[in-house]
Amino acid sequence: MARVCRTGFVVSGLLRRTLRVATHAALTPRLRLVRLRPETPFPYRAGQFLSVEVAPCKRRAYSFAGDPGSELVDLLVDVAPGGDGSRFVEGLSTGDAILAYGPQGGFVLPRPLAPVTVAVGVDVGAAPIRSMAHEAARRAEGGGLRAFLVWQDLEAIPSGEPFDFPGPPSVEPIHLQADPGGVWLARIAALCPAAAFLCGERKALARLEEALCAAGVDADRISTEVFY
Ligand SMILES: Cc1cc2nc3c(=O)[nH]c(=O)nc-3n(C[C@H](O)[C@H](O)[C@H](O)COP(=O)(O)OP(=O)(O)OC[C@H]3O[C@@H](n4cnc5c(N)ncnc54)[C@H](O)[C@@H]3O)c2cc1C
Numbered sequence: 001m002a003r004v005c006r007t008g009f010v011v012s013g014l015l016r017r018t019l020r021v022a023t024h025a026a027l028t029p030r031l032r033l034v035r036l037r038p039e040t041p042f043p044y045r046a047g048q049f050l051s052v053e054v055a056p057c058k059r060r061a062y063s064f065a066g067d068p069g070s071e072l073v074d075l076l077v078d079v080a081p082g083g084d085g086s087r088f089v090e091g092l093s094t095g096d097a098i099l100a101y102g103p104q105g106g107f108v109l110p111r112p113l114a115p116v117t118v119a120v121g122v123d124v125g126a127a128p129i130r131s132m133a134h135e136a137a138r139r140a141e142g143g144g145l146r147a148f149l150v151w152q153d154l155e156a157i158p159s160g161e162p163f164d165f166p167g168p169p170s171v172e173p174i175h176l177q178a179d180p181g182g183v184w185l186a187r188i189a190a191l192c193p194a195a196a197f198l199c200g201e202r203k204a205l206a207r208l209e210e211a212l213c214a215a216g217v218d219a220d221r222i223s224t225e226v227f228y
Pocket of ligand 1: 062129
């Protein structure tokens with residue numbers, strides 16, 4: 001069985017954070033990049049997430065999407081689901097204070113990186129992959145990371161500033177509408193990665209996990225973070 005990082009909504013007074021909205025940008029009709037300034041800076045690892053209070057007694061998990069070495073915290077949010085979390089993020093303005101709990105989660109890159117580590121984000125699952133790319137680049141291990149962003153909808157693809165990636169690693173986009181035969185699964189599986197980090201939609205991740213295992217990748221070396 002693959003290692004699944006379950007969402008542990010560990011709520012502790014020690015983890016409570018107040019952050020203020022520094023910038024709020026619409027990257028595409030459905031993707032928002034929210035840049036937050038913590039009132040008190042805190043460390044986190046790429047792949048972890050914050051549990052954000054989006055309404056009284058309601059929280060939503062959002063992965064860190066930026067450089068863990070930056071004083072600002074980036075969140076990449078898909079507002080298409082239209083629920084409490086989406087409405088909360090849509091309603092944010094510069095200077096607003098938000099309450100969050102974290103960092104939480106164990107979906108993190110090992111130290112050191114295994115040669116040929118693959119990180120795949122499906123749609124908004126790109127969020128932790130962008131953060132992992134930053135962390136690997138800071139650790140000067142970016143060359144060992146192959147990152148893929150898989151987009152199911154061409155209109156949902158952000159590009160350029162402010163959705164930039166550090167280099168290395170190389171980041172390859174895959175457009176599923178241009179790949180109805182599922183060649184992307186075979187391409188990634190053919191790398192036979194020593195470790196794989198997969199994030200995003202459950203069904204797409206299950207297909208990729210199956211392809212990796214069929215190519216001989218040990219399931220213990222596959223970590224998944226399911227968003228929905
Ligand atoms: C560990 C973890 C990290 C996460 N990180 C992020 C992140 O960085 N960015 C982000 O946008 N979301 C992230 N999510 C999902 C997020 O927590 C919310 O579930 C999502 O934003 C929808 O919230 P909502 O209140 O708007 O809709 P809800 O009312 O909670 O959900 C409505 C429906 O939409 C489905 N759904 C949720 N997300 C999507 C989606 N993107 N596309 C299509 N259907 C969806 C849900 O399964 C549900 O059926 C993460 C989830 C987990 C568990």
